[in-house]
Amino acid sequence: MTTMTKVNVKQQAQLAQKASKELGLLPTGTKNQALLTIADHLEANTAAILAANEKDLANGREAGYDAAYMDRLALDTDRVKDFADGLRQVAKLEDPSGEVTDEWTLDNGLNVQTIRVPLGVIGMIYEARPNVTADATGLALKSGNAIVLKGGSSAINSNRQIVSVMKEALEHTEISSDAVQFIDSTDRQATEELFTMKEHIDVLIPRGGGKLISAVVNNATVPVLETGVGNCHIYIDKDADAKKAFAILVNAKTDRPAVCNAAETVIIHEAFLNAHKDELIETLKENNISVYGDEAACKALPGAEKAEEEQWANEFLSLDIAMKIVSDVDEAISHIDEYGTKHSEAIVTDNEETAKRFKGMVDAAAIYQNASTRFTDGSALGFGAEIGISTQKLHARGPMGLPALTTIKYVMTGDGQIR
Amino acid sequence: MTTMTKVNVKQQAQLAQKASKELGLLPTGTKNQALLTIADHLEANTAAILAANEKDLANGREAGYDAAYMDRLALDTDRVKDFADGLRQVAKLEDPSGEVTDEWTLDNGLNVQTIRVPLGVIGMIYEARPNVTADATGLALKSGNAIVLKGGSSAINSNRQIVSVMKEALEHTEISSDAVQFIDSTDRQATEELFTMKEHIDVLIPRGGGKLISAVVNNATVPVLETGVGNCHIYIDKDADAKKAFAILVNAKTDRPAVCNAAETVIIHEAFLNAHKDELIETLKENNISVYGDEAACKALPGAEKAEEEQWANEFLSLDIAMKIVSDVDEAISHIDEYGTKHSEAIVTDNEETAKRFKGMVDAAAIYQNASTRFTDGSALGFGAEIGISTQKLHARGPMGLPALTTIKYVMTGDGQIR
Numbered sequence: 001m002t003t004m005t006k007v008n009v010k011q012q013a014q015l016a017q018k019a020s021k022e023l024g025l026l027p028t029g030t031k032n033q034a035l036l037t038i039a040d041h042l043e044a045n046t047a048a049i050l051a052a053n054e055k056d057l058a059n060g061r062e063a064g065y066d067a068a069y070m071d072r073l074a075l076d077t078d079r080v081k082d083f084a085d086g087l088r089q090v091a092k093l094e095d096p097s098g099e100v101t102d103e104w105t106l107d108n109g110l111n112v113q114t115i116r117v118p119l120g121v122i123g124m125i126y127e128a129r130p131n132v133t134a135d136a137t138g139l140a141l142k143s144g145n146a147i148v149l150k151g152g153s154s155a156i157n158s159n160r161q162i163v164s165v166m167k168e169a170l171e172h173t174e175i176s177s178d179a180v181q182f183i184d185s186t187d188r189q190a191t192e193e194l195f196t197m198k199e200h201i202d203v204l205i206p207r208g209g210g211k212l213i214s215a216v217v218n219n220a221t222v223p224v225l226e227t228g229v230g231n232c233h234i235y236i237d238k239d240a241d242a243k244k245a246f247a248i249l250v251n252a253k254t255d256r257p258a259v260c261n262a263a264e265t266v267i268i269h270e271a272f273l274n275a276h277k278d279e280l281i282e283t284l285k286e287n288n289i290s291v292y293g294d295e296a297a298c299k300a301l302p303g304a305e306k307a308e309e310e311q312w313a314n315e316f317l318s319l320d321i322a323m324k325i326v327s328d329v330d331e332a333i334s335h336i337d338e339y340g341t342k343h344s345e346a347i348v349t350d351n352e353e354t355a356k357r358f359k360g361m362v363d364a365a366a367i368y369q370n371a372s373t374r375f376t377d378g379s380a381l382g383f384g385a386e387i388g389i390s391t392q393k394l395h396a397r398g399p400m401g402l403p404a405l406t407t408i409k410y411v412m413t414g415d416g417q418i419r
Numbered sequence: 420m421t422t423m424t425k426v427n428v429k430q431q432a433q434l435a436q437k438a439s440k441e442l443g444l445l446p447t448g449t450k451n452q453a454l455l456t457i458a459d460h461l462e463a464n465t466a467a468i469l470a471a472n473e474k475d476l477a478n479g480r481e482a483g484y485d486a487a488y489m490d491r492l493a494l495d496t497d498r499v500k501d502f503a504d505g506l507r508q509v510a511k512l513e514d515p516s517g518e519v520t521d522e523w524t525l526d527n528g529l530n531v532q533t534i535r536v537p538l539g540v541i542g543m544i545y546e547a548r549p550n551v552t553a554d555a556t557g558l559a560l561k562s563g564n565a566i567v568l569k570g571g572s573s574a575i576n577s578n579r580q581i582v583s584v585m586k587e588a589l590e591h592t593e594i595s596s597d598a599v600q601f602i603d604s605t606d607r608q609a610t611e612e613l614f615t616m617k618e619h620i621d622v623l624i625p626r627g628g629g630k631l632i633s634a635v636v637n638n639a640t641v642p643v644l645e646t647g648v649g650n651c652h653i654y655i656d657k658d659a660d661a662k663k664a665f666a667i668l669v670n671a672k673t674d675r676p677a678v679c680n681a682a683e684t685v686i687i688h689e690a691f692l693n694a695h696k697d698e699l700i701e702t703l704k705e706n707n708i709s710v711y712g713d714e715a716a717c718k719a720l721p722g723a724e725k726a727e728e729e730q731w732a733n734e735f736l737s738l739d740i741a742m743k744i745v746s747d748v749d750e751a752i753s754h755i756d757e758y759g760t761k762h763s764e765a766i767v768t769d770n771e772e773t774a775k776r777f778k779g780m781v782d783a784a785a786i787y788q789n790a791s792t793r794f795t796d797g798s799a800l801g802f803g804a805e806i807g808i809s810t811q812k813l814h815a816r817g818p819m820g821l822p823a824l825t826t827i828k829y830v831m832t833g834d835g836q837i838r
Contacts, residue, residue, distance in 0.1 A: 371833030414790030
């Protein structure tokens with residue numbers, strides 16, 4: 001049974017905000033030391049964390065969650081070690097905060113600097129995975145931000161224990177334990193209170209399914225860094241190299257079908273289809289990929305079913321794929337415009353003119369020519385850890401590492417300049 | 420009489436979005452040429468613009484608007500020439516769009532570029548000033564964005580005429596006239612439709628009074644670049660140079676009291692007050708500044724009235740100022756934390772330690788040491804034109820020039836890379 005705890009969300013956000021002020025001024029070494037201390041405490045308290053996780057797993061079994069969900073929820077010694085190691089990794093990353101990103105002097109002698117500063121207080125709203133609790137905290141503290149954590153109800157026992165260990169660890173560091181706040185409630189209202197707490201929370205980062213993300217985007221007055229839903233397309237052009245095309249299609253669809261940078265629709269130029277139909281059928285069959293197609297695709301592929309509107313519009317997150325046959329790149333671009341979620345879109349072509357048009361016209365965080373969409377990922381791109389993949393256009397776009405958790409401040413130093 | 424026109428906001432936003440796609444790919448020279456053409460047409464059509472403006476002015480007189488409002492609304496030959504010249508200035512500014520802001524190659528050979536791209540469609544929601552119609556359009560087009568304009572009802576005749584001239588001018592250029600959309604309605608519902616049009620509008624920029632801005636922030640699901648309310652403070656420290664302190668106070672309060680970077684509260688260290696009381700009284704009197712103070716300020720200054728909560732919290736936009744006496748810099752910082760609007764905050768001190776703490780702890784777009792807050796302004800900082808001053812923390816912060824109207828896109832070029 002989950003214990004319902006009375007929480008005072010506003011008070012917690014205020015504590016976080018207060019802690020963020022001093023945290024924002026701490027030197028990098030102090031923050032790194034704190035992360036290492038948290039990592040050690042997490043590992044040392046593995047047994048307690050696993051015991052709490054066992055309660056969540058028991059509740060999950062009772063609730064009849066599916067295997068994939070239970071897997072996301074489950075912790076073991078290795079997974080706890082993984083998130084401790086994750087914090088040690090973040091301690092090694094460059095600290096963006098305090099960087100002077102630009103500097104100039106006006107004719108009147110006024111010196112102008114733009115300095116990277118922490119956002120302040122990050123509100124993290126997420127679903128089942130308990131590792132996000134430690135990962136997000138590490139990224140927030142390293143970049144000088146306090147964090148308010150609101151995890152999914154199904155992981156509340158695990159999250160509570162992880163936070164308790166992290167806060168206890170902070171008592172041994174120069175970071176106030178108030179910098180990490182855990183909303184210990186399964187009440188939806190507690191989440192909704194975060195949506196409008198503009199006075200005390202600087203940004204909300206929702207991480208989870210489409211429903212969670214739209215609830216935050218549609219109801220929040222706090223600025224939102226929208227993450228994640230990826231209805232990604234692979235367009236195989238008439239000038240595609242067939243070997244690359246099939247390798248990319250298979251990788252983007254099957255490597256990890258449940259993640260946001262997996263492909264959900266393949267768009268194929270009719271000339272490519274005509275030239276490589278047998279190989280296409282063979283490749284899909286070998287890789288257990290089921291097709292929901294438009295008329296031309298259904299005609300060409302035995303066993304393909306007709307795609308419904310929702311199959312063009314939504315992620316399958318499985319070995320299913322939607323398939324559209326087009327007569328030119330502009331038709332592919334129009335389809336992506338209509339159904340894409342501005343995450344990752346790929347073209348396979350050796351025609352540079354066609355590639356240029358695709359790269360220019362498609363509006364997405366990441367555009368690929370001749371590579372799998374699976375590279376839209378902080379670690380694959382060399383950022384170290386990431387707090388999510390932004391699919392919105394303001395500020396951080398694409399995989400968000402430490403710099404995405406900062407903003408800038410103009411700092412002007414003068415000797416009495418007036419206008 | 421204002422004519423109520425049936426408008427189809429969604430259709431207009433769709434047209435803008437379609438136009439933005441090709442506009443985003445146009446070379447800088449083509450966009451500059453279009454701006455110069457618009458400028459020439461505006462000047463050539465001054466008579467028609469002034470005739471339309473006369474209708475707005477007549478309506479305004481009938482409605483009994485005050486002199487300051489009528490002044491913001493009024494156009495004359497010089498003002499029309501000013502906004503034509505503004506477009507010519509924007510044509511000379513560097514084009515941010517297309518800039519490769521970063522580039523690296525992964526170990527597997529995948530080339531990664533981050534490229535600055537236009538945001539897409541900008542929804543501009545603003546109040547009386549008709550010059551915003553031309554200024555915002557120039558900045559949007561130069562940075563490769565389409566724009567949907569929703570101006571204040573009181574300027575609807577002027578705005579309609581200005582837009583009509585600009586669209587006619589675009590017919591002589593390579594930019595589609597659909598890239599500029601004017602919501603020809605005084606119906607509040609037309610504005611509200613823009614708030615949630617996420618499919619077709621990429622960002623909303625509200626520009627006007629606090630009420631307008633909060634209506635947008637509280638109701639929009641489209642990302643908002645929040646601009647402008649400036650409840651700015653000048654903190655005069657015990658280690659302030661008195662001559663600089665008074666010059667900055669007078670400049671920040673009186674140079675243009677109605678603008679957002681004017682000072683609204685002065686916070687004075689008690690030691691400074693004690694040392695310079697007579698000079699302070701004299702300076703305020705000479706400059707016709709009325710004081711609403713806390714207890715200590717009222718005690719020290721003859722004629723000062725007690726400040727109410729709303730006077731600490733809101734802009735006066737007049738020669739009134741709120742005054743608080745403090746015993747250290749932290750008390751000043753706490754007051755700014757409570758009442759500031761994250762716009763521009765200044766400290767006058769020759770003590771570098773105190774200045775460092777103020778600059779580090781105060782959370783605002785612009786922090787000044789020994790200079791007037793009046794420099795928070797695109798042209799004063801050397802950006803050329805600005806579309807507004809952002810007081811939010813995501814993406815663009817402070818004065819927003821052309822780069823603030825762009826985002827980035829990751830463009831990856833490979834030869835078959837998969838994970």
